[in-house]
Amino acid sequence: MRKLSELERARLRWRARRGLLENDLIITRFLDQYETELTDSDVSALTLLFEMDDNELLDVLLDRVKLDGVYATPDILRLVTQMQKL
Secondary structure, three states, X not given: OOOOOHHHHHHHHHHHOOOOHHHHHHHHHHHHHHHHHOOHHHHHHHHHHXXXXXXXXHHHHOOOOOOXXXXXXXXXXXXXXXXXXX
16 A cells, blocks of 8 residues: 655645534544555545535534435545544
8 A cells, every 4th residue: 555645645634624623623633543544545535525515524524414426435435434433
């Protein structure tokens, strides 16, 4: 498994910055724990997930709503489940 470069990790953290503090806290906690284990497909999945509106993303992370459409991929579902367990 290829490790993310410093630049890739910095870009991922920059994309992860959200307008809602709750999202920032959940995502930062996840990245602090799993960042070194993320694969290229994980980064692609997170990049797509981070395109969601802040309120929609919070609802997903708090398990108020289920992912659907383009967001309901196996990689995104796995990563969201990991975030929800933290």
